[in-house]
Amino acid sequence: MAYQFDFGAILPHWKLLLDGVVLTTELAAIGAVAGVGLGILGAWARTARTPVISQLVGVYVELIRNTPFLVQLFFIFFGLPALGIKLSEFQAAALAMVVNLGAYSTEIVRAGIQAIPAGQIEAAQSLAMNRVQIFRYIIIRPALKKIWPALSSQVVIVMLGSSVCSQIAAEELTFAANYIQGMNFRAFEVYFVTTGLYLVMSILLRQILKVFGNFLFERRNHA
Amino acid sequence: MSLVELHAIHKSFGALQVLKGIDLKIDEGQVIALIGKSGSGKSTLLRTINGLETIDDGTIMVAGKKVGDHDTDLLQLRLNVGMVFQQFNLFPHYTALENVMLSPQVVKKQSKGEARKIAEEMLAKVGLSDKMMHYPDQLSGGQQQRVAIARALAMKPRVLLCDEVTSALDPELVNEVLAVVRQLAEEGMTLVMVTHEMRFAREVCDSLVFMHQGRIHESGNPEHVFASPKTPELASFVGGLAG
Numbered sequence: 001m002a003y004q005f006d007f008g009a010i011l012p013h014w015k016l017l018l019d020g021v022v023l024t025t026e027l028a029a030i031g032a033v034a035g036v037g038l039g040i041l042g043a044w045a046r047t048a049r050t051p052v053i054s055q056l057v058g059v060y061v062e063l064i065r066n067t068p069f070l071v072q073l074f075f076i077f078f079g080l081p082a083l084g085i086k087l088s089e090f091q092a093a094a095l096a097m098v099v100n101l102g103a104y105s106t107e108i109v110r111a112g113i114q115a116i117p118a119g120q121i122e123a124a125q126s127l128a129m130n131r132v133q134i135f136r137y138i139i140i141r142p143a144l145k146k147i148w149p150a151l152s153s154q155v156v157i158v159m160l161g162s163s164v165c166s167q168i169a170a171e172e173l174t175f176a177a178n179y180i181q182g183m184n185f186r187a188f189e190v191y192f193v194t195t196g197l198y199l200v201m202s203i204l205l206r207q208i209l210k211v212f213g214n215f216l217f218e219r220r221n222h223a
Numbered sequence: 224m225s226l227v228e229l230h231a232i233h234k235s236f237g238a239l240q241v242l243k244g245i246d247l248k249i250d251e252g253q254v255i256a257l258i259g260k261s262g263s264g265k266s267t268l269l270r271t272i273n274g275l276e277t278i279d280d281g282t283i284m285v286a287g288k289k290v291g292d293h294d295t296d297l298l299q300l301r302l303n304v305g306m307v308f309q310q311f312n313l314f315p316h317y318t319a320l321e322n323v324m325l326s327p328q329v330v331k332k333q334s335k336g337e338a339r340k341i342a343e344e345m346l347a348k349v350g351l352s353d354k355m356m357h358y359p360d361q362l363s364g365g366q367q368q369r370v371a372i373a374r375a376l377a378m379k380p381r382v383l384l385c386d387e388v389t390s391a392l393d394p395e396l397v398n399e400v401l402a403v404v405r406q407l408a409e410e411g412m413t414l415v416m417v418t419h420e421m422r423f424a425r426e427v428c429d430s431l432v433f434m435h436q437g438r439i440h441e442s443g444n445p446e447h448v449f450a451s452p453k454t455p456e457l458a459s460f461v462g463g464l465a466g
């Protein structure tokens with residue numbers, strides 16, 4: 001007997017899905033802002049003259065990039081309480097995303113920094129700028145501009161990766177979908193709609209990042 | 224006392240000894256041309272005067288103060304010593320005007336108005352008042368180099384170091400940059416320039432320093448030095464250029 005599609009079966013649960021979308025959005029927003037911020041700091045630290053700092057950041061980056069996100073999440077949520085650090089599902093999910101994106105964006109931003117011609121940094125030095133001034137005024141904007149597409153992709157990946165947070169019962173979109181599916185057994189319809197929602201969110205996020213990038217890197221004084 | 228005094232400067236890159244004991248005095252208002260074969264250490268010497276290379280041995284005195292290797296010493300040094308590079312090195316994300324304004328604002332903490340006034344003055348001096356709002360990639364090489372000169376001048380350095388400032392330019396753009404350097408020299412700016420433009424060096428400079436294998440091999444008044452080189456190395460260098 002053929003399967004009878006019934007998308008109407010999801011309608012009563014629209015509120016749950018919406019809550020899931022909102023939570024996923026919140027996680028993505030926190031992850032993106034704090035994660036990229038952390039990445040910029042990390043990339044800066046990688047250029048530090050004190051090798052210890054640079055190496056510590058290197059260890060962090062490799063640790064995160066070579067372990068699964070789910071395990072990182074479990075470690076934060078189930079593991080850290082052993083050290084007395086007890087976080088809510090949402091806090092743990094947000095922290096995991098920040099830590100994860102922070103590591104990847106450290107490497108991406110670092111590549112952007114390395115692409116800045118040494119001559120520009122020397123020119124800035126010869127103008128008596130100090131290290132912080134050089135980073136802030138000379139390096140960071142062109143560096144981010146160079147790697148903005150790669151960074152944007154990574155932000156989207158991490159946003160989608162938030163679906164894993166359903167595993168610790170953070171009530172984001174995938175959690176909502178699982179929950180609804182558990183009630184009405186309409187797996188096809190529920191995950192079909194959920195897929196669509198993720199797709200829309202990804203496209204929107206990409207657009208937002210693109211517009212933000214244009215704003216950040218646009219030339220304001222026109223010749 | 225001279226504005227800049229170098230004493231027994233030694234510098235190696237690994238096993239390669241590049242500067243083997245350089246003594247040089249730069250007086251206020253002096254215009255010095257640094258010449259010599261490729262690899263003789265000209266750029267390295269200029270870069271040590273600007274603190275872009277650390278030295279292994281010797282002392283650098285600028286305006287009567289010994290330059291140490293602390294960051295603050297270097298910043299202090301660079302307030303006195305400006306530099307212009309072969310590759311212009313303008314900041315691509317700023318307009319010509321912003322390139323010139325940036326350091327006075329962030330380093331000297333000048334107000335935007337003040338910095339802008341000086342920047343406009345310097346850009347006018349290099350003949351680029353009509354290009355202030357252009358980005359580096361909208362300027363020719365000669366124009367970019369003139370912005371770079373204006374950018375260095377806006378910090379009001381007491382010495383300006385120029386490392387082959389016309390070597391990256393198409394031949395037809397060389398003169399507009401040399402004209403600016405010549406004007407600076409006439410105004411009494413203290414200049415040290417590495418150059419392969421021998422005619423220019425002869426006309427504009429009051430001292431010529433010939434470097435050979437990491438040492439100052441011969442120096443003196445350009446007319447004399449060119450007319451009757453004392454060492455065979457300089458004779459062959461000058462001869463090689465003519466031939």
Ligand SMILES: Nc1ncnc2c1ncn2[C@@H]1O[C@H](COP(=O)(O)OP(=O)(O)OP(=O)(O)O)[C@@H](O)[C@H]1O
Nearest residue numbers: 236237239241259260261262263264265266267268
């Ligand atoms: N950062 C560096 N690391 C290693 N070797 C270097 C470095 N910078 C310069 N050298 C070497 O030091 C020597 C002197 O270089 P320098 O650039 O001072 O010569 P130069 O006189 O300016 O030559 P040119 O006329 O070609 O510009 C060269 O052999 C060069 O290869």
Ligand SMILES: [Mg+2]
Nearest residue numbers: 265266267417
């Ligand atoms: Mg050189």
